[in-house]
Amino acid sequence: MRGLTNIQSVYLVGIGGIGMSALARYFAAQGKIVGGYDRTSTDLTKELEAAGISVHYQDDVNAIPEAFMSAENTLIIYTPAVPSNHAELNYFRDNGFEVLKRSQVLGELSKTYNTVAVAGTHGKTTTSSIIAHLLKSSSKDCNAFLGGISSNYNTNLLTSTSSNLMVVEADEFDRSFLTLSPDIAIVTSVDADHLDIYGSSDEMLNSFQDFTERITEDGTLIYRLGLPFSNTKKKNFTYSLKEKCDYYTSNLSIESGQYKFNLHSPSGTMENLQFGMPGLHNVENAVAAFAAVDQLGLSEDEIRNGFASYKGVKRRFEVHINTDDLVYIDDYAHHPTEISACVNSVLLSRDKFRAGSPRLGCSRFGQILPCDPLFC
Incomplete structure (x- = not known):
């Protein structure tokens, strides 16, 4: 591993992930030239682009900007979510670039x-x-x-x-x-x-x-x-x-x-x-x-x-609507323990919500599903 001190450019494969986008912002704040690839445009990638970070959405070596084509001073960071046949990632591996997982970069930073x-x-x-x-x-x-x-x-x-x-x-x-x-x-x-x-x-x-x-x-x-x-x-x-x-x-x-x-x-x-x-x-x-x-x-x-x-984290019991007729809370909970904790949070905090004692439901794939009556 060459380390992080002599790099001038950082290219992130999967730049739109929550952890990857934070690294992109970090290196941009350090004065590095930063860019990357992701499969789809999202609010996160749009924010990166607005901050001057170049992002493209096709797995195409020819789309990689010239600023990231020098193996000598460019660091490549990728997420394990990227498939093994990714053309850009394999190009960097085959041409002598320093290619590190996101976790490896965080590990290096944690030492400093x-x-x-x-x-x-x-x-x-x-x-x-x-x-x-x-x-x-x-x-x-x-x-x-x-x-x-x-x-x-x-x-x-x-x-x-x-x-x-x-x-x-x-x-x-x-x-x-x-x-x-x-x-x-x-x-x-x-x-x-x-x-x-x-x-x-x-x-x-x-x-x-x-x-x-x-x-x-x-x-x-x-x-x-x-x-x-x-x-x-x-x-x-x-x-x-x-x-x-x-x-x-x-x-x-x-x-x-x-x-x-x-x-x-x-x-x-x-x-x-x-x-x-x-x-x-x-x-x-x-x-x-x-x-x-x-x-x-x-x-x-x-x-x-x-x-x-302290105001919390978006998508962690984030209240979007709180009216007399409807309360809408966005929560990332997906593990059974997390879902149980989220439901109990609603039950313990009913006096905070204007709808009084509503029946609870959860959303999955765009559909509102009723919760077990035991929770309501």
Whole structure:
């Protein structure tokens, strides 16, 4: 691997993905010439084009701009979603270009920053975005590669010219998170998922354990209470919603659609914090985020103000319509645990919605499907 220091141009095959587009924006912010291919035009690719990043939509070597045809100073980044017979990708491989997976590039970047990496089969996008917002709105600042569009900043990339902190999602798909070298690692959950990759839940659990071994010397592991992790060579902290451990809440209540609670940590208690994201699972994500920023030394005022001003992530319980007749919420939930958490969030937050006590439904492939009556 040649490294990232001497490159002048970056070409991304699959540039329209949420993670790939963040890398495109990052390298553009670093002053590199950036372009790429994707199969279809989307809002994300249009935003990249509006920012001066060239994107084309046909797999055609002749369509690659001249700025990306020098193997000596061009980095090629691709996503595993790109098929093996992709003409452009194979051209770069056959002609001596540096060709890296997205995860490998993030792994290289994680070595140059003080990195907070959030892993888990669910909860990592929200948790990482909360951490990023707490840091960005504090004196610490940060860089962040997010797996969703932050509602606070309307982007999936945060950059800083003054901070050496970086927040990333540690993606378990294709074992991508094993390229990272985090200083703080968080594990939110390890439910059976991606079994086409892992073969069994035990093998997936082993990969998460391997991820915890990637923590840097003197680094910190934070994991949800009950998960089978510990690392005797690192600092270990547990968190939970309400069970007593290193980080947890008490006096949890909902007032006017806002959660209010006390937060307990090894150093003391913060009382009467306010957090506006619906769902007890999101409060637990906030506890994990609190553990990370507490280890990084944020003040109580910075944490309190950051929680109160956090607006969430698009497509994570994003309310589009809230009228007397209809409530429409867009949520990315697709794993059974996530779907259950989403439905419970609606049930616990009914006083926030004007339609009162509506029957619930879910959308799939453009059709509205009724939920099980047990949930309604």
